[in-house]
Amino acid sequence: MTTKEPLLRVVNLQKFFPARRAGFFGHSRGTIQAVNKVSFTLNAGETLGIVGESGCGKSTLGRTIMGLYKPSGGKVFFRHKDLGSLAGAEQIAMRRHYQMIFQDPYASLNPRMNIYDIIAEPLRTHRLAASPFELSLKIRELMDRVGLPATMARRHPHEFSGGQRQRIAIARAIAIKPSLIICDEPVSALDVSIQAQIINLLQELQRELGVAYVFISHDIGVVRHVSHRILVMYLGGVMEQAATEQLFTAAAHPYTQALLSAVPLPDPRRERQRQRIILRGDLPSSLNPPKACLFQSRCPHAFEPCGKTPPPLDTITPGHTFACHLPHSR
Ligand SMILES: Nc1ncnc2c1ncn2[C@@H]1O[C@H](COP(=O)(O)OP(=O)(O)OP(=O)(O)O)[C@@H](O)[C@H]1O
Ligand SMILES: [Mg+2]
Known part of the structure; x- marks a missing residue:
């Protein structure tokens, strides 16, 4: 048997933020468990x-993996x-091997x-072009690859549409041939027709370059379309993971079941x-999350056990795990 070593392995990762209140010397009041x-x-x-x-912690997870936040644990x-030891x-x-793209490319492009x-910046930082001529060739190639005319190279971000700006962010991310790109809501700010173009581009690049994605989105339809596996988060914790x-077809966690029941089906x-599963109550605050099961x-x-002990991570079938006290019959 060959054991395939994963590209990325995240183990018990935690990120807490001090919760500060205005007034009263701005002292820390508790901890947000993001x-x-x-x-x-x-x-x-x-x-x-x-x-x-x-608010369930998707962006914080992405940023902590990228090293933009120091982990509180894990x-x-x-x-x-x-990565913490480097x-x-x-x-x-x-x-050089991992990059991130964001929801709002305007905010992430200077x-x-x-x-x-x-686009030249990461190539210069990592000294990946031997001469100005080689640099210009690489930039032309990258612009072409993401569907931007090379004649636009001297323009500034404000002269582009949202979709084009995301193409620029993608060109910058793939310039140094990373093996992982963390995509944080990369199409959420775009019109639906433009969303499909950007998703197609990301999928083509995956096939061509073999790049892996962590694809963060609140849109389950989009996530279903692009993902090989899915991880469901609630209040900073993992509820379920499966292909x-x-x-x-076989969601086991009550939260996943509720989430999926809200996704429109194509067949009228x-x-x-x-049946749509309507959850009772409001989303609790990550400042004081429920003890035991989130x-x-x-x-x-x-x-009874749900308020007493944290649910164990149960394996249903290989690769399908859920954190719940309920027995599963699947
Ligand atoms: N820099 C920060 N300082 C303090 N609290 C933060 C910070 N960033 C995020 N949080 C808090 O951590 C929790 C998780 O936020 P996060 O932005 O990661 O959620 P999200 O799942 O990405 O939400 P969304 O779908 O709205 O983008 C929230 O309660 C948020 O208020
Ligand atoms: Mg977010």
């Missing part, structure tokens, strides 16, 4: 979708290396730089017949 013991693995060339409601291994030149060298310099079709007859206060099946 990411709470999240674990998963991602293989080369694969897409892991991360879904969950607003570890991130990339190509066997513990420093200096080794850290810079490793950064407005004072032209497109040429934006995409397994999740859609099935759409009329199916989902207990809204779970239609909650029973």
Whole structure:
């Protein structure tokens, strides 16, 4: 048997923020548990979708993996290396292999730089062009690859549409041939027709370059379309993980079931017949999340153990896990 070493391994990752209140000397009042013991693995060339409601910690998870936030606990291994243990030149060298793109490319692109310099920046930082001529060739090739005319190279981000700006961000991300790109809601700010173009581009690039994606989105339809596997988050914790079709046909966690019951079905007859699961109560605050099971206060099946002990991570079939006290019959 060959054991395939994952590209990315996240182990019990935690990110807490101090909750500050205005007035009263701005003292810290408790802790926001934005990411709470999240674990998963991602293989080369694969897409892991991360879904969950607003505020459940998706962006914080992405940023902590990228090293934009220091983890409060847990570890991130990339190509066997513990990213937290790297420093200096080794850290810079490793950064070449993973990149991030954001929901709002306008905020992530420097407005004072032209497109040429934006795309050139990572190539210059990592010294990946031997001469100015080679640099210009690479930039022309990258612009062409993401569907931007090379004649636009001297323009600035504000002269582009939202979809084009996301293409610029993608060109910059793939310039240094990373093996992982964390995509945080990359199409959420775009019109639906433009969303499809950007999704297609990301999928083509995956086939061509073998790049793996962590694909963060609150849109389960989009996540289903792009992901090989899906991880469902709630209040900073992982509720369920499974291969995409397994999740859609055999969701085991009550939260996943509720989430999926709200996704419109293409067949109008099935759409009329199916039951939507309406969750009771409001989303609790990540400042004081429920003890034991995070989902207990809204779970239609909650029973005694849910308030007492954290649910164990149960394996239903290989690769399909859920954190719940309920027995599963699937
Ligand atoms: N820099 C920060 N300082 C303090 N609290 C933060 C910070 N960033 C996020 N949070 C809090 O952490 C929790 C998770 O936020 P996060 O932005 O990661 O959620 P999200 O799932 O990405 O939400 P959305 O779908 O709206 O983008 C929230 O309660 C949020 O208020
Ligand atoms: Mg977010």
